[in-house]
Amino acid sequence: MKVTRVAAAGLAAGIFLSATACGSDDGGSSSGGGSDSGDVTIGIVELNLSNPFFGTLQKATESAATAKGWKTMKAEAKVPGDSATQVTAIENMIANKVKAIVLDPANPTALNPVVKKARDQGILVITVNATLTPIEGADATFATDNTAAGKLIGQWAKASAPAKPRIAMLDFDLSDGPAGGRHNGFLEGYGIKDGDPSIAGSALTKGTIETGQSAMENLLSAHPDINVVYTINEPVARGANTALKNKGLADKATVVSVDGACSGVQDVKDGIIGATAMQFPSKMGQLAVDAISKYLADGTKPTAGLNDSGTTLITDKPVDGLESQTSDWGLQNCWGEK
Amino acid sequence: MTTDVVLQARGLTKHYGHVVALDNCDFDLRAGEILAVIGDNGAGKSTLIKALTGAVVPDAGEIRLRGEPVTFRSALDARRAGIETVYQELGVAPALDITQNLYLGREQRRKGILGTVFRKLDKPAMRRGSARQMADLGIRVQSIRQKVDTLSGGQRQAVAVARVAAWATSVVIMDEPTAALGVRETNQVLRLIERVRENGLPVVLISHNMPNVFEVADRIHIHRLGRRIAVVEPGRTTMEEAVAVMTGAKQPEDLA
Amino acid sequence: MTQLDDAVLLEKEDRAGPLRAALSSQTAGPLAALVLAVVIFSATTDSFLNAGNLSLIAQQSVVVGTLALGQTLVILTAGIDLSNGAIMVLASVVIGNLATDGNVFGALLAGLAVCLVLGLLNGVLVAQFSLPPFIVTLGVLSVLTAAARLYTDSQSYPIDSAFLTALNGGPTVGGVTITYGVLLWIGLTAILGYALTQTAWGVRVYAVGDNPRAAALTGIKVKRVLLSVYLTAAVVYAFAAWQALGRTPTADPSGYSTANLDSITAVVIGGTSLFGGRGGVVGTLIGALIVTVLANGLTQAGIDSLYQQVATGILVVIAVAVDHFVRTRQTR
Numbered sequence: 001m002k003v004t005r006v007a008a009a010g011l012a013a014g015i016f017l018s019a020t021a022c023g024s025d026d027g028g029s030s031s032g033g034g035s036d037s038g039d040v041t042i043g044i045v046e047l048n049l050s051n052p053f054f055g056t057l058q059k060a061t062e063s064a065a066t067a068k069g070w071k072t073m074k075a076e077a078k079v080p081g082d083s084a085t086q087v088t089a090i091e092n093m094i095a096n097k098v099k100a101i102v103l104d105p106a107n108p109t110a111l112n113p114v115v116k117k118a119r120d121q122g123i124l125v126i127t128v129n130a131t132l133t134p135i136e137g138a139d140a141t142f143a144t145d146n147t148a149a150g151k152l153i154g155q156w157a158k159a160s161a162p163a164k165p166r167i168a169m170l171d172f173d174l175s176d177g178p179a180g181g182r183h184n185g186f187l188e189g190y191g192i193k194d195g196d197p198s199i200a201g202s203a204l205t206k207g208t209i210e211t212g213q214s215a216m217e218n219l220l221s222a223h224p225d226i227n228v229v230y231t232i233n234e235p236v237a238r239g240a241n242t243a244l245k246n247k248g249l250a251d252k253a254t255v256v257s258v259d260g261a262c263s264g265v266q267d268v269k270d271g272i273i274g275a276t277a278m279q280f281p282s283k284m285g286q287l288a289v290d291a292i293s294k295y296l297a298d299g300t301k302p303t304a305g306l307n308d309s310g311t312t313l314i315t316d317k318p319v320d321g322l323e324s325q326t327s328d329w330g331l332q333n334c335w336g337e338k
Numbered sequence: 339m340t341t342d343v344v345l346q347a348r349g350l351t352k353h354y355g356h357v358v359a360l361d362n363c364d365f366d367l368r369a370g371e372i373l374a375v376i377g378d379n380g381a382g383k384s385t386l387i388k389a390l391t392g393a394v395v396p397d398a399g400e401i402r403l404r405g406e407p408v409t410f411r412s413a414l415d416a417r418r419a420g421i422e423t424v425y426q427e428l429g430v431a432p433a434l435d436i437t438q439n440l441y442l443g444r445e446q447r448r449k450g451i452l453g454t455v456f457r458k459l460d461k462p463a464m465r466r467g468s469a470r471q472m473a474d475l476g477i478r479v480q481s482i483r484q485k486v487d488t489l490s491g492g493q494r495q496a497v498a499v500a501r502v503a504a505w506a507t508s509v510v511i512m513d514e515p516t517a518a519l520g521v522r523e524t525n526q527v528l529r530l531i532e533r534v535r536e537n538g539l540p541v542v543l544i545s546h547n548m549p550n551v552f553e554v555a556d557r558i559h560i561h562r563l564g565r566r567i568a569v570v571e572p573g574r575t576t577m578e579e580a581v582a583v584m585t586g587a588k589q590p591e592d593l594a
Numbered sequence: 595m596t597q598l599d600d601a602v603l604l605e606k607e608d609r610a611g612p613l614r615a616a617l618s619s620q621t622a623g624p625l626a627a628l629v630l631a632v633v634i635f636s637a638t639t640d641s642f643l644n645a646g647n648l649s650l651i652a653q654q655s656v657v658v659g660t661l662a663l664g665q666t667l668v669i670l671t672a673g674i675d676l677s678n679g680a681i682m683v684l685a686s687v688v689i690g691n692l693a694t695d696g697n698v699f700g701a702l703l704a705g706l707a708v709c710l711v712l713g714l715l716n717g718v719l720v721a722q723f724s725l726p727p728f729i730v731t732l733g734v735l736s737v738l739t740a741a742a743r744l745y746t747d748s749q750s751y752p753i754d755s756a757f758l759t760a761l762n763g764g765p766t767v768g769g770v771t772i773t774y775g776v777l778l779w780i781g782l783t784a785i786l787g788y789a790l791t792q793t794a795w796g797v798r799v800y801a802v803g804d805n806p807r808a809a810a811l812t813g814i815k816v817k818r819v820l821l822s823v824y825l826t827a828a829v830v831y832a833f834a835a836w837q838a839l840g841r842t843p844t845a846d847p848s849g850y851s852t853a854n855l856d857s858i859t860a861v862v863i864g865g866t867s868l869f870g871g872r873g874g875v876v877g878t879l880i881g882a883l884i885v886t887v888l889a890n891g892l893t894q895a896g897i898d899s900l901y902q903q904v905a906t907g908i909l910v911v912i913a914v915a916v917d918h919f920v921r922t923r924q925t926r
Contacts, residue, residue: 050739050848052748173900203893204900209750210842210849214654215893221650222641222894235846242842246762263750337749414813429811433804433871438797443812445794457793487921501812 043093043101046076052336061285083110090114100124100292108133128284140302142287146181149277149311153256154189156275159319166225169202172232186230205236212239229255234264241272262334269327275315284309342369350399359385361564372541374551377561392416420507426514429498432487437468471504475533492523503534511542548577620865624880635891645770652776659882660834662860664827666878671803672870673727679853680738681712685835690751690845698755706832713828721820742847750846761840775837786875804871863909867917
């Protein structure tokens, strides 16, 4: 009986968690710290590795560190938003006297106290992929400027859009930093605001194929005239495409997305996605390790605040005045499994 | 016929390590009687009941059912021999209805292909059967379709008794059937026990409640130190005397 | 009690038909909630109440709805299966991978085998070793989530086999597609509903969930019943995997990560008690539809999707509270 009660309680909690804690496909971050010579160990704290983006970021950071002859301590959140695991991991890393920590924070504020504790011990903390709030909480951040990424696809969509645009917004929880940045960036690039009449509707996804499909189906049911689809990431775009295809509307709607995963770039090549903004997780990890290296060598701290690791628009239908690369270029530079 | 012994045990012995739970114990249950078994805690009466219902295999001794030697290796063996037990904890499934409880583990299937291939239950037949059984025992409920959890504690125990009485062909054993019940509900169950006897089944009643025992029992088996030390009749022995024998304050030979 | 009472009582019983059984008090609440939601959305949006959208709602319900049927069996035994989504995902990626060789039928059978082996594992650990289902399936969930990623190298497999995606097709009646997946879902509900209410196995499943000691005392082989439940659920999960491939033609190891909790949500909203012994698959079907209707209707009404989760959460709490109230009132 006791066990079933615990089960019931856990369940209730779990159901609400599932409602709020879902993963987006945006990046992770890392940070490193250190001071002098001898054995250098850095900590790498990632988000849930079930997402290939975070896996790529972790591997890139680790191999860059290994190339410098450093040791690494690794930890990752179990599920999206799992900052508790990250806090524990950082505490362990402090105890193990790492020189630097590369952190992809699961939450912008929950990690502030433990990051402060680490920095008070002289550990350099660099966040990658996402930022703390305030951003000065960490020594530096290397991340995709998600607003800029959103803006790129917004501008491209505007330039490619039909005369009477009807826009669907397939979002991820907007309290998530990258998700909010992409959403706002898209609107800014398109030159509209939330509530603009050209937005037919918006729906929340969990950043996965099947939730993208359901969300698109629901919007299409109410608004069969949708012809521009903003998606939070490429799996959602894939799901949206299935929904459009099932209704025979795939040719009538343009889908834009963010990520630049190899599978997503392939979808651009196959015409499933019109344009996507590629981000560069490997570069984030590499930049973080370079900054740590510099700090360990001569004590120079990296530039505080957001250091953009860059975004590139990938499309096979370029528009005037907007720099872009083809899907073939994208397949050379993408991340994740091809 | 009324003095025929239905269930008999001779020389039952059971050791648990150095502890002697049953020490050359005898037992006799006659047809058509309510036999109460009383004894102090630790006297070994529950081991005796377990031996008679197959839950415990004795080290030595013999059990006879209607004169035939029987060996119970499991509770299922005893049940197959027609010995059914009502336990102290309510042996009913509260979310099921009365009929489902009465037929639990012995469900009847439809005749023909519906039963053999589609395994369909014969609900009407089971409902008729349980209605008859409840009526036979004089148990009043609004509907046999009622879920057991809508019944009072006494009615639930009545369902448990009805279940057992329906399937027992030789003996009904009741292990503290009224321990969890209030006065009024206890009386209902005592009437039910008498009704079971009237319908032809002998009953073994294990109870700590002396007034109850003296109210319904035909004979009382007094258990002490792992054996039967006396069998008394309520009309000829007082409650005080029985308790004195049970606790060792008085020797059985000293009884009037 | 007299013979007269007996006769009255029997007459009353005979009037009770299967319809009344299906619409028993346990499904009345969920059904009322579903009807209420449909009425509200029909009145407040133009696009909700049309055959196309209702067909869509059914299609969107099938994967979690099918998983929830298996979950219902487990919960009726006072268990819980946190691993069902992961079992389905592993089966679907195994099917997706093997199907790349072209033997789609063999791939589907392999998916069924995956489900059965894992159902057997859960069942043996719960029944034979008497371990708490919550912990057993939590462990299996964790292992399988990793196993699906390792097996696929975090890759997803596009499904192009007409056979594997067949459940997404179906006859079109009056311009509306009724998919085979929806028909399969309803069919499975009917079969399991029959097994639970019309066979001895069903009565025993309820008894084991309700009071395992009493069930054992009546001679029911509790362990065997539990094992049969986990294996039956596993077969249902295999159907869910097929449903998932039909609906979203990609076998994705990251997909359906909350399907286990979603299936429990559907079961609970459908009126089945987490404490076992009470409820049924018809309620679960309704529960799954309620969750989808809320998501679909609120999206169409242009309401922030976070409120879908609020609404679902409130319904879960109401359902659990009603169950708690029913049980405490009756076991007073």
